[in-house]
Every structure is written in C-alpha cells, then in structure tokens.
Amino acid sequence: MGEPQQSERNQTAVTVTIPSYMKAVSGSIGGVVEACCLQPIDVIKTRLQLDRFGTYKGIFHCGATVAKTEGVRALWKGLTPFATHLTLKYALRMGTNAFLQSTFRDSETGQLSYQARLLSGFGAGVLEALVIVTPFEVVKIRLQQQKGLSPELLKYKGPIHCAHMVIREEGVLGLWAGAAPTVMRNGTNQAAMFTAKYLFDRVLWKKQEGDGTVLHPWQSMISGFLAGTAGPICTGPFDVVKTRLMAQSKSGGEVKYKGMVHAIKTIYAEEGLRALWKGLLPRLMRIPPGQAIMWAVADQVTGLYEKRILQKHNAPL
Template sequence: MGGVVEACCLQPIDVIKTRLQLDKVGKYHGIVHCGRTVIAEEGVRALWKGLTPFATHLTLKYALRMGSNSVYQSLLRDKDGKLTDLRRAGAGFMAGITEALLIVTPFEVVKIRLQQQKGCEKTGLKYKNPIHCAATIIREEGPFGLWSGATPTMLCLFWAKNHMDSLLWDKHEGDGKMLTPLQSMASGFSAACLGPVATGPFDVIKTRLMAQGKEGGSLRYSGLLDALVKIPREEGIRALYKGLLPRLMRIPPGQAIVWAVSDQITGYVERHGMA
C-alpha cells in the first residue's frame, strides 16, 4: 500500500524528471516550466503517465529489497553472528543487483516508454498501456529489451542508510536499539539525498537507454560507456545531471516514509528475538 500511495503522490515529479532527462534540445526550462508545458500540450492526466508500472514496481521493489537484504546479511554473518561494514555493504550490493534485475529494470523500461509519449489519446500512441508496451518491446526488441539500462540501474545502491544510522544515531544493525520514526526518516532522507547526487549521470544514462527503441534503424547509444561519452560531448557535461532536482524532490521523501515503517518493524523483531 505504501508503494501505491507514494507512486500516486510523486508520479508527476517522476514524469517531469523523465521528460527533462530526455530533453536534448532545451524545450523545458526547469521543473515548473516542464510541468506547465506538459499540462498545456497534453492535459493534466499526462503527469500520471506510467502510473501502473510505477506503483507496481515500487511495491514489489520495497518487498524484495528488504527481504533480499536480510537474506544476504544472514548469509554473510561470521560464526559469532557479527556483520562487518564491508559485509554489510556486500549484502546491500547484492540486494541492489537482485532488485535491479528482477523488478526495477523491466518496470522502469515500461514506465519510461509510456512517460516519453506525447499526448493522451491512445489512438495516436505507440504504446496503449503497460501490458501492450511490454508486449511491443518484446516483439520488436526481444525479451532483453525489457532490461535495457540494467547496468546503470545496478550501480544505484541503497546501503548508505546503515551508515547514516551509525553516523547520526550510533545505531548499528543487530544491536537491539530502536530508532524513533523521526530518526529513521532523517536517516532515510539523508541517505536518499546522497544517492541522486552520486548516481545522477547513471540515472540520466539509464533513462536514455530505456527510452530508445530499435525501430527505424540503429540505436543512438550502444550502451553505458557510449552514452557516457556521447551525452556530454553533444549536450555538455550538465546534461548528465538533468532531472536532478525532481529526483531530489521525489526519492528522499519516499525513502523517509519507507524506512520509518521498515525500521519500526525491524526493531521490533530484533528486540523480540533478543528477549
């Protein structure tokens, strides 16, 4: 339910972020101008394009993220049950890869393809809905078309949250200390702010790779490294940070809410298990 609510509230920001990242000619002059232009040209409903795959992917992503991270941490504990920072980072890395490959990438590809389409009248759109979009991609580009941009997606890791807990509140995983919801929100928000700044170029590249189709000839970008070279060469280095502000407006608030709930559940389980 949390993923659905988050998606409904933050979808317009995500649509604006995608449009800014795909804007190669400077059509949009910032968040507000982009939002106004989309509404003026396509109607208010256009700000919620791709809502179904976005909400579904958020819900499944959070469930898989928490579950897989716990499994990997359990596997990496030493014989005394301790988990070093390096092993915790390794668990986060593997959870990030699992999440990116199984959930995030295919749903993001469908969402971005829907978001980049101009207009709301289905008769004039290539992709009619999420299922039709996925089926069209598979038919035209093969099954692996749904995994376009998987490499930069896997580079966006989430394990910084544990370090923020330690830095801000001296909270270490497994110590039985329960953070208050506000503390969890502060840690989640802070960690989520670092992510978009550090991974901004990879997110732009991910969006560009996911948005391109194979119809009409060869692909503009052959892969991660090709896009990393072409984008700054053709559009300037700042193009690698397009959409950064709406990402900062979307990701940290959502992560603050998710971690506030997750930490309360995790803290209860830890305390119950230690009693």
C-alpha cells in the same frame, strides 16, 4: 526525550539477527505506505510531462486542477501498478540485502565489515535491477516519452500493450534495454544507501543493529532521508544513460547509443559533463522523501521484532 525507545531489558549482550524474510516483509509494507503517500506527486509529474498546451501553470495548479475537475481520487490514479512495483522492489531489495549480510558476517564474532556491508547493498541493487526495475522502467519510460493524450495517436496504449509491442518488435531482451547502467545505478545506489542508513542510525541515534532499540518514526525518517540523498548524487550518470538507452527503440534500425560506455562518451562530448547529472533535482525531490517514509515503516516492523525476540530471551524460566 529524543532518545530511541529502549527495551526494558536491553542490558543483555544478546544481539538479534533479523531474518531475511522479515526484512522483506518490512520493505514491502514500507513500499505500500510510500506509494500511497507519494502517488499524487507521480500523477502530477506525469500530467505536467504530458501537458503540451500549457494547461497547468505549475505543480500546485496542476494538483488543484486535477482534484477540481476529476475529483481528489484522481490524484491516486495508477496506484496499483506503482504500489506493486515498489512492494516487489523493496521486498527483494531488503530480503536480499539481509541474506547477503548474514552470509558475509564473521561466523565467530557476528560482525559485518564495511566492505561486506557495501557488497551486500550492491548485490541487492543488482538483483532488483535485473528482476524488477529494468523491465518496469523500460515500459514506464516508453510511455512517458510519448507526447499527447489521444490514444489513437499514441504508439503504446498502456503498460501491457507497451510491453507486448516491445517484445514483438525487439524481442524479449528489449524489456532489458539499458540493463547495464540500471545494474550499476541500483547496485551503487543501494550500497551507498544501506551503508549510509546504518552510519546515520549509529551517529545520530546510537542505534546498533539487533540491540532491541526501536527508533521513533521521525528518527527513521531523518536517517532514511539523509541516506536517500547519497544514491542519486553518486549514480546520476548511470541514471541519465539508463534513460537514454531505454527510450531509444531498436525497431527503427540504427540507434544513437551503442551501450553504456558509448552513451557516457557521447553525452559528455555533445552536451558536456553536467549533462550526465541531468534530472538530479527531480530525483532528489522524489527518492529521499520516499526513503524517509519507507524506513519509518520498515524500522518499526523490524524494531518491534527485535524487542519481541529479546523479551522472549530474557523471560524468566
């Protein structure tokens, strides 16, 4: 009953290699579904962060209040930029990882070593960090750190205005503030996540890549959730440093943190070792459920592709 759905003709030794574009498509679809499911959590988080007067008594009270006073649709405010961000990020991440894996595979056996698997994930994380994640997060953090809701009192009026102001005051490279820890965070995170997902699929469900097996969505969710916990634990210090570097504006002259290494040393000296894992619980509340949703969708897309190719291969002449 708990076994993955098997292709009727998967006794063949043929192994399907999923093209990188197919992985990118599966990731982008998964990103859209994840955004639609988790956007209310992000809206509630932002409202709580911006609540200076104790209007909201907690997560559930905040959600109920927003829905009652503004309508249920208000819980999906900002869905377009959030979904766009996730769609682009996952498409690039999944496509790059698949491309690197195909590059690193042994040309004779088609096998992929664990070192190559880790390196592929790391490379995918580095690319997504530089191309998409860093500028998006600089703008997001600058907006989120502002206190109050009155537009006339806020320096940044919105995402586009924020990006324009950062470029004008700090130059284009201002949008890549904190790039080094972001690269390390995302690279390490994806190396751990892709490898862990592969191992959990093998150990829990006997799933091998390209074998034509389509995992049940709940199986993919369990593997994705467990894999999603590995990254935040490993990359906590990089995430804290990234946020501190992105939040500080260089337009005022002297900055507290000179770079990634200096920030780590300063935080450790002033706040102790545990400070380098601040915000771990909220990350664990957000990332593993998101990965569970994304993988549930992505595995269905790629699994059906595998079955289709195997069925074509085994079709009678």
